[in-house]
Amino acid sequence: MSNSSSSNEDQQASGRAGPITAPNNYGPVIVDSATYTLAPIPESPSEGPSLSSAVEALEHLTLREVGNAYIIDTPLAIGHLTDTLLDLPTSPPSLYLSISGVSITRHGSISLIQLLVLPTNLTYLIDIHTLRASAFTTAGPRGRTFQSILEDPAIPKVFFDIRAPSSALHGLFAISLAGIHDLQLMELATRRRPRSKKFLHGIAR
Structure with missing residues (x-):
């Protein structure tokens, strides 16, 4: 058994918190931070070796956990994360995002971008407050940046009400942004009664 596995078992036995590194024989994993158990997620048959190696490289960074999410707050981490976002399935979309900040407009600020990657069922919190522009301009080993992912029309990205995030990211x-699927507009389009389409529903509705 590897030193990494032994360390994880010691932490589980003692109840101490600490970073978790997945064993090499696991694919994408969900980490239960309460018990430190690792549950393998079945990999898609269409998943290429480049995606698998990118996910493995990201796991080996021993990212900090907050609840069920991983914090991305270094240029190295954002670069490796960007590589895992390439060559993902597009139907249904693989990337689901939301933005947090203060007055999310071109005159406000962005603190966090929450990103769910559906095929791996992993959630990442990208710390824009710490990384600032480098969150978008740092290239991964494959030469792509997070900005290029957001601007790529061939990579679908799902938001709820894209108006404020689009204004903030551009300003x-x-x-x-390109390749955006707006859940708010999709919900509006599915309403059957014409009169009900006069107003948009908020996310709480």
């Missing part, structure tokens, strides 16, 4: 970081 603060010169990012022109």
